Structure formats: structure tokens, C-alpha cells
Amino acid sequence: MKLDLVHDIQAAFRKIVDAMSRPGQINSIKEQADKLDLESGCFNSTLVLALMLLDTEQTFHVVAARPSATTGLITRLTYAKAAGTERADYIFVLNDAKPEDIEKAFRAAYPGNLMNPHKSALIIIEADAVSNDRNLILTGPGIEKESYVKVKTTDHWVELRADKNSEYPLGVDLIFTDTDANILCIPRTTQVRKQGVNQWAMLQ
Amino acid sequence: MRINYNFAFFDESSKREIRRAILKAIAIPGYQVPFASREMPIARGWGTGGLQLTLSLVGKEDILKVMDQGSDESVNAVNIKKLITKTTGIKVTHDTGEASIIQSRHRIPEIPLQEGQILVLQVPLPEPLRYYEPSEYETKKLHAEQEYSGAWLMLFEQIMNYGNMATGADHPVMVHGRYVMAPSPIPRFDNPKLNRSKALILFGAGREKKVYALPPYTQVVSLAFDDYPFEVESFHNKCCRLCGATGVYLDEFIDEGTGATGATTYQCNDMGFCLHNLNQKSR
Numbered sequence: 001m002k003l004d005l006v007h008d009i010q011a012a013f014r015k016i017v018d019a020m021s022r023p024g025q026i027n028s029i030k031e032q033a034d035k036l037d038l039e040s041g042c043f044n045s046t047l048v049l050a051l052m053l054l055d056t057e058q059t060f061h062v063v064a065a066r067p068s069a070t071t072g073l074i075t076r077l078t079y080a081k082a083a084g085t086e087r088a089d090y091i092f093v094l095n096d097a098k099p100e101d102i103e104k105a106f107r108a109a110y111p112g113n114l115m116n117p118h119k120s121a122l123i124i125i126e127a128d129a130v131s132n133d134r135n136l137i138l139t140g141p142g143i144e145k146e147s148y149v150k151v152k153t154t155d156h157w158v159e160l161r162a163d164k165n166s167e168y169p170l171g172v173d174l175i176f177t178d179t180d181a182n183i184l185c186i187p188r189t190t191q192v193r194k195q196g197v198n199q200w201a202m203l204q
Numbered sequence: 205m206r207i208n209y210n211f212a213f214f215d216e217s218s219k220r221e222i223r224r225a226i227l228k229a230i231a232i233p234g235y236q237v238p239f240a241s242r243e244m245p246i247a248r249g250w251g252t253g254g255l256q257l258t259l260s261l262v263g264k265e266d267i268l269k270v271m272d273q274g275s276d277e278s279v280n281a282v283n284i285k286k287l288i289t290k291t292t293g294i295k296v297t298h299d300t301g302e303a304s305i306i307q308s309r310h311r312i313p314e315i316p317l318q319e320g321q322i323l324v325l326q327v328p329l330p331e332p333l334r335y336y337e338p339s340e341y342e343t344k345k346l347h348a349e350q351e352y353s354g355a356w357l358m359l360f361e362q363i364m365n366y367g368n369m370a371t372g373a374d375h376p377v378m379v380h381g382r383y384v385m386a387p388s389p390i391p392r393f394d395n396p397k398l399n400r401s402k403a404l405i406l407f408g409a410g411r412e413k414k415v416y417a418l419p420p421y422t423q424v425v426s427l428a429f430d431d432y433p434f435e436v437e438s439f440h441n442k443c444c445r446l447c448g449a450t451g452v453y454l455d456e457f458i459d460e461g462t463g464a465t466g467a468t469t470y471q472c473n474d475m476g477f478c479l480h481n482l483n484q485k486s487r
Contacts, residue, residue, distance in 0.1 A: 006211050010263045013223055017261070018320070020230045021404040021419040053227075055220055114348035118228040118237045141233050141380055142419035169382060173231045187231035189380065189419075 002035040009052050016052070016175070020185040024138045024147025026130055030181035041070040042094050043126050045181035047077075053090060053122075054080035061088035063105045065096040086110060088121055095126035095179075099155040106160040109172050117169040120188075124175045128152040130184045140190040148195075149184060151176055158192055212259045213291040218242050222260040222415070226406065229417035234379025235347070236330050241413040251284055251309055252410025254326035258288060258307045261322060261406075267295045269303035274311045274453070274473035281309075298476045310373065312394040314452045314477040317403035319420065325388045327409040330416065332376040332386040352384045355427060363432055375434070378425045385416065387424075393436045393453045398424040444472040447481035 003009075008031075015027040033044035040047050041064070054060060056079045062071045063085070070092070071082050085091060085108035093102055105123070112120035135150035136158065151157070157174070165171030171188035186192065210216070218240075225239035244252040251272075262268065268288060272281040276298045284307065285296050297303050300315040307324040317323055333343045336354045346354070355376050362370040369375070373389035377398060387398055388407055398405065398418060405418040418424060428434035443450045445457075454470040472478035 005216060007264060009216070010212075010219075014261065014263060017226060017230070017322075017404070020227055021417075022319075053220065053224055055217055057221070058224075115344045117232055117235060118225075122227070141422040142230075144421050169232050169235060173227070187419075189231065189233065 001038065003032060003048070003051070004035075005051065008032040008035060009048070012048050013052055015183060016049075016185065019175075019183050020142075020173075020187055022142045022147075023140065023186050023190040024132070024143055024149050024184070026132060026149070027183045028181055029177075029183055033181040038073065039069075040073050041066070042092065043177055043179060043181070045177040045183065046092060046094070046124060046126055047074075048181075049124055049175065049177070050074050050078060050080075050090075050092070054078035056080065058089045059083035059087055060090040060092060061085045061105070062092045062094065063097045063101050064092075064094035065098065067094070070094065084108075089119075091121050091123045093123060093125040095128070097126075102155040102157070103160060106157070106164055106172070109164065111164060111167075111170040111172060114170065117171075120170065120172055122173050122175065124177065125153065125157065127176045127178050129178045129180075130176050130182050134195055137193040137195055138186070138190050139193070142187070143190070151184065152178075158194065161186070161192065209291045211264075211292060212262050213245075213287065214242065214256075214259050218256075219260040222256055225415040226257065226260070226417065229406070229415045230404070230419050232383075233418055233422045234377075234383030234385040234416060236409075236414040236416045238413055239415050241410045244410065245287065246283060248411040249328060250280055251307070251326040253408030253412075253415070254307045254309070254324045254410075255284055255287070255408075256410055257324045257406050257408040257415065258284075258305055259291075261305060261324075262288065262292055262294065264292070264294065266292075266304045267297050267302055269297050269300060269306045269476070270308070271306070271311060271313070271474070271476065272309045274455075275475045277475065298479060300476055300480075310389045310391075311453070311474060312390055312397045314449075314472070314474040315480065316397075317401060319402045321403040323401075323403050323405045325390070325405065325407045327386065327388040327407045327414070328411070329374070330386055330407065330409040330412050330414040332374075332384050347383060350382065355384050359427060359429070359432075363429075369428070369432060369434070376427050378427060379418065380422055384427070385424075391437055391453060392426070392434070395424075395426045395434070396436065400424075439470070442470045444478060444481075445469045446471055447478050447485070449478070449481055452477065 036044040109121040133150035174186040176184040272278040300313040426434040458466040
């Protein structure tokens, strides 16, 4: 493993901080992800995130067609404990996960409680591609006016997320990554709207 | 004994703990995220919270500015800078515009912050409701229920006692319409700079073991009443005696050398800003 666990992880973390504080801002951690050469069953960028965030004090869950290899590897690398979706601090949804499994994961993920909203799960999703094409409109803290993103996935995460995050400050935060190690963060404060379906405005 | 410390002083597991708290804090603006605050080689209450944030953020490419109540050269600022540079080897600056990370005690720089910069504020008392509720469990419950009558009552009592809102610093703010937050003891003059700031602002309280954050472009409203609006300190008709700047936060000096009464003079509180102005003039 050529990844420098001090400096590369720090550089990647700053990209995540920037992406989390400016939802819609897509940052690349390709430089760091390319240094990984492990047979992991997940994207290298996902593994960088696991190395950045997980240790013995954290629990995680992998949603995938065959999750056991990736789960085993993450446990060996980080000493984090694998747990059920309901109790996982970090949920990794790999690219080959079935839409129904993703839906189950969203529904089961812990949204925190009103006294401790920070105990909620962070969901990391492997998408086919993320870009700034005009498909979804994002508004909220971190965004000056609006930002635009397109996330290519098989599931309907927009509705699942809206459902899960209906009672702010409860909810889950999302990090999307793709094959090119791009990172897009959508914290729970971000309002996500689909482009061109603003029928209410048209009726008024 | 000479110890070779890890880059940025901390072991990687400490950085991970603080980094996780930072991400949660950004996701829930104004909410105080508890974290496992570390023992630091400076005393608690001298910026350990801010220092821990800076150390878990900092990388080899960063340029750091540390200021303490506007001064880059105070003992506290110098010692924090020394610890960080000795364990990272990064460059430090006085220039707000040049810095990528700015750690500050009790001031937001006069030069407007830019996108991509991170302002780290040191916080002694992160809980805005502590004044009237000593129990941490109870204040957590009050935040959960968005029950902030106590914060309003505190301001109301000040108006009753003094005729105005007498918060000298640390005037509470409402963040994103949800959480009442202590902005750290910045003067009221700096409160409006929090609203829709271009830079990410992180708050660290080491002794109280809390981290909270304001992502850029977050709505921050200083608490006030319709008939007693929020007002910043006024420096009307006053200017800096060194650089002549107006409309900035000024320190008041009484010059005892000018006789029994003593002449009052004013000087920029933000030393980096004043130096910047003087350098511009001398060019």
C-alpha cells in the first residue's frame, strides 16, 4: 500500500471537509485513491474514506451483492466493528448493491435522536458517476444560491433521503463517490429538488 | 530527551476522532458535537479546542495565521504557532488573505474571509444556555426541544437592568433557524461577519469537549427584540491613530504622557489589518 496514512489521508480529509461544507462542490481524491492497490471489492476512494474515518470505536455496515470480502478487509485494516444497519455509524453502499437493499439500508439507518443528532449514520454510496450537470438542484447552508448535481445510480435515493431527513436535525448525511474518485457530500441540511418538476410554482 | 512527534503533534487516532466530529458539526450547523478532547501541552482554556481542530486539519501545504484578540504577537498566539510549526514545518503569516487556516481567539479578521479559507475560533464556553442552566443534561434537552426562552430572558433582564442588551461579547446567535449558538467571545462588532460568511468557520472548546461549525453561506441571526434591535459597538468619528482606518474595531488607549486628564487615542485591534494598511501606504 503506497498510501501515506498521515499526509494522503489528511489531504483527502480536507477535500471531504470542503465538499461537506459546500454541498454540490465535487472534489477529486483520485491522487490518494490511486495509491491503493488492495483487492477490496469496493472503489479505492471508498477505502480511503474507511481509512480516514474508521477505528475501533466505530461500527460499520457494508451493503453489496457480496459484502463479506469488503467487510473483512475493512475490519482488518481499521479494527472497526461490523454491525447491523440499524447500529452502524457508517454504512457503505457499494456499486453492485441492489436497489431494494439500498432502500432497506436507508430505512434502517439510525437518524440520531433529538438530544444527540450527531449519533446518526453517515452513508457512503458508490455511484456510477457524479457530475455538476443540471439534474438536481441543491439549496441550503454551504450553498450561495443554488448548485446543480447529477448522480448516476440505480436507486431512488432522493425520495429515500427526503423521507429519512424529514425531521431536522435528525437525519443521515451522504457522501457519494464514483469510479473516478470524485466526492460529493450532501449533509442533512441540504434541500434536494429535481430539475423541472417544480409544478407547485407553475400552478401558483 | 528529544521526542520525534508525529506530523501535527497528534497520533492518527486522535485526528480521526476530531475529524469525525468536524464532519458532523458541518452537517448540523450550530449544534455542539461532543468529542474526546485530548490533553494538550498548553493549559486548558488557552485555546486547546482551537488547537486540536487546527492540528487535525493542517497539511504540509497550509499557510497558518494565529491571532489572539487581534494580535499575531501575543504570548498565546506565538506559542500556538510555535507548537504547530515545530510539529509540521508549515509557513506562518500575518496576512489574512494569504492564510489557508486562521486560528483566532475572540476576533474575526477585518479583511473579509474568502472561499476556501477555514477560520478556527477558540471557545471557552460553548453553551449559550449555561448562564441560567448549570446542568449539561438539561441544556442538551433544551436544545433538543428548541426551548430558548432562557436565552431571550437573559437579554430581557439585561434590558431591564441596564437599558440595553449588555452582552459585551459572545452575543448569542440563531443558526439556520434551529440552534442558538455561542459565537465565542467575539465582540458584537464581529457577529454580522458570521452571517453568510464565505469561509468555513469551526469552533473548538477543548475544556468543554465540544466542536461546532458554521458552513459558508449559513444564515446567522444575532438574537434581538423588535424594539431593541441588535447593535454593534459604534466607533463613529474615530479612526486608527496609526493607519487611519475607520469602520473597524478599535482599541482605546489613554495616553498618560499628555497630562493629568490623558488624551484618548484609538488603534486598530486587528494588528494584521493595521500592518497591511501601513505597508500599502509606505509603498
